[in-house]
Amino acid sequence: MAKIQITKTELVWPGKYNQDGTLTQVPRANLPFQVIEVFNQTQPTRQPEWRNKLIWGDNLLVMGSLLEKFAGKVDLIYIDPPFATGTDFSFTAQIGEQQITRQSSAADETAYRDTWKIGVGSYLTMMAERLRLIRDLLSPRGSLFLHCDWHVGHLLRATADEVFGAENFLNEIVWYYYNKFQGNVKRFASNHDVVFWYRKGTSYQFKPQLEKRPEGKVKQLARQWDKEKGAIVNAKSADGRVMYRETDERTVDDVWRISMLQPADRTENCGFPTQKPETLLQRIVQAASCEGDLVADFFCGSGTMLAVAEKLNRRWIGCDLGRWGIHATRKRLLGIKECRPFETLSLGKDERRHWQGVTFDRDQPAYVAFILKLYGAQPMAGRTHIHGNRSEALVHIGPVDAPLTALAIDDAVDECAMLKQRELHVLAWEWETGRCDVIVESARKKGVKLLLLQIPREVMEQEVAGSGGVRFFPLAYLEAEIKQADDLTMQVRLTDFVILNPELISEDVRGRVKTWSDYIDYWAVDWDFQNDTFMQGWAAYRTRKERKLPLVSGVHPYEEAGNHRILVRAIDIFGNETKQAFDIGVSSRSAGPLLWATPTGRSAGA
Numbered sequence: 001m002a003k004i005q006i007t008k009t010e011l012v013w014p015g016k017y018n019q020d021g022t023l024t025q026v027p028r029a030n031l032p033f034q035v036i037e038v039f040n041q042t043q044p045t046r047q048p049e050w051r052n053k054l055i056w057g058d059n060l061l062v063m064g065s066l067l068e069k070f071a072g073k074v075d076l077i078y079i080d081p082p083f084a085t086g087t088d089f090s091f092t093a094q095i096g097e098q099q100i101t102r103q104s105s106a107a108d109e110t111a112y113r114d115t116w117k118i119g120v121g122s123y124l125t126m127m128a129e130r131l132r133l134i135r136d137l138l139s140p141r142g143s144l145f146l147h148c149d150w151h152v153g154h155l156l157r158a159t160a161d162e163v164f165g166a167e168n169f170l171n172e173i174v175w176y177y178y179n180k181f182q183g184n185v186k187r188f189a190s191n192h193d194v195v196f197w198y199r200k201g202t203s204y205q206f207k208p209q210l211e212k213r214p215e216g217k218v219k220q221l222a223r224q225w226d227k228e229k230g231a232i233v234n235a236k237s238a239d240g241r242v243m244y245r246e247t248d249e250r251t252v253d254d255v256w257r258i259s260m261l262q263p264a265d266r267t268e269n270c271g272f273p274t275q276k277p278e279t280l281l282q283r284i285v286q287a288a289s290c291e292g293d294l295v296a297d298f299f300c301g302s303g304t305m306l307a308v309a310e311k312l313n314r315r316w317i318g319c320d321l322g323r324w325g326i327h328a329t330r331k332r333l334l335g336i337k338e339c340r341p342f343e344t345l346s347l348g349k350d351e352r353r354h355w356q357g358v359t360f361d362r363d364q365p366a367y368v369a370f371i372l373k374l375y376g377a378q379p380m381a382g383r384t385h386i387h388g389n390r391s392e393a394l395v396h397i398g399p400v401d402a403p404l405t406a407l408a409i410d411d412a413v414d415e416c417a418m419l420k421q422r423e424l425h426v427l428a429w430e431w432e433t434g435r436c437d438v439i440v441e442s443a444r445k446k447g448v449k450l451l452l453l454q455i456p457r458e459v460m461e462q463e464v465a466g467s468g469g470v471r472f473f474p475l476a477y478l479e480a481e482i483k484q485a486d487d488l489t490m491q492v493r494l495t496d497f498v499i500l501n502p503e504l505i506s507e508d509v510r511g512r513v514k515t516w517s518d519y520i521d522y523w524a525v526d527w528d529f530q531n532d533t534f535m536q537g538w539a540a541y542r543t544r545k546e547r548k549l550p551l552v553s554g555v556h557p558y559e560e561a562g563n564h565r566i567l568v569r570a571i572d573i574f575g576n577e578t579k580q581a582f583d584i585g586v587s588s589r590s591a592g593p594l595l596w597a598t599p600t601g602r603s604a605g606a
């Protein structure tokens, strides 16, 4: 083994260096992005110059893939990564119009994980690589604000010093949240976080900030700039006496006294664990960027940084790997008055293909065996379409990089029937078909009970896969009716949301669901779906404050008569998406009474 040359003071951890003494570096990927949804795009163009971006995926791959276009272009990056607390963070999903209390465990969902079973070294390897990518994305006058706390703050400071250069460290900001009291500890309560500020190069932006003095007005010495001395000095009157001024403001220093979000707050607090207050981010964004600058948060959680950037007229990019974070952010941004157009993106099947390559070296059986294990099933050799079994049921696993076709499901059903087995579980990442009930019914006619289950994105997270806490949700479908409301106008009404195997949903949750719409948290309509990106034309969603969800859309005007495809998309209380396409004909004059109807030309979901 080569000797590692330590030439400077540095933090080392198991795994930092390769055996040959070179620094371990995670290979950077450059994958294409897919635009999944576009919001608030009122102009007819589908390709505007700039849209703010919310990206669902692992920030390692996301940042690597952004480099081609954005290296050296981002003016401010704030990150609030997991703090290596050893805990997984959950939150209570709300059901329908009910206000669920904290005591109830009915809909407890994991928002994100922060357990590092292989040790803090794996956490630092993860962070070091991301810090390098952040540095490459920053513009020459750009800054990083790195939020952490006592758990690993000391280690992150040393790591960031190495990546950015200790000479580029500007501040250790202490955020003191005076209104959160950590009780029952036999030491002083931990009531602050820290934010490290690094610049990329020697020039950087800084606008001093003012705050109100908690003590009110004070009298203080007036100070002024003395050109000759090149220093700030006490201001003096014509007769040489020092002057005083009264003020209730002070220049902000590196201790920020900002209140923590309160659980009872229903305006800003969206229920996401570890959500930060907007006032904290406002200060950072205002101090270190200008209007029109590009700012980013690659661990965006509920999107606090992005909401603030939007309100302060910055362009923004956000990223999170959890579906809860992405969903909370989407709703939060939609709730901002006059929010500019933004899009959600992912690396889609390319991310999955990359993961399969890195994790299983493209070994298909190893990938299948891995998913089977997570599902609690055993591999089964010698079959064409059947990969394993779980007790009496046979199991088929869909491909990693393509939607599972109805034909492939049919083949597996036929093989199951041929083997005289009565139950088949099909697990897939993506589905070719929208009306899953039709396939289930056709399997039933062949004597096979068919269960269609979604493989969640979390499967790709190392820590999740090891924990065995992966949930495979049953597919659902939407029923809707559409009516021509008037000349050249259309309107959609949701009429049902059917979870195919509700028995797989916990009894606790089912017990609280009073009607099918209680399962829906958000739904939206694309009035002219072009079989690619979902262009949100109308949307409705529940918030912590407003639990009611309208089931009838607004009226959409078309410019001229013709055929269109409407796509209806819903996100349920588990954060899963269901969509359904409807082919409609819009006429210039509504013929006869205006009735709700399910279009006959209904097509499969896109």
Ligand SMILES: C[S@@+](CC[C@H](N)C(=O)[O-])C[C@H]1O[C@@H](n2cnc3c(N)ncnc32)[C@H](O)[C@@H]1O
Residues within 6 Å of the ligand: 057, 058, 059, 060, 080, 081, 082, 111, 112, 113, 272, 273, 274, 275, 276, 277, 298, 299, 300, 301, 302, 303, 304, 305, 319, 320, 321, 322, 325
């Ligand atoms: C502390 S929370 C951020 C909270 C956020 N500042 C807010 O105000 O809501 C950390 C977030 O990082 C996300 N995360 C963790 N690892 C990630 C990764 N590799 N890529 C992208 N996001 C990640 C988690 O899903 C979680 O939402």
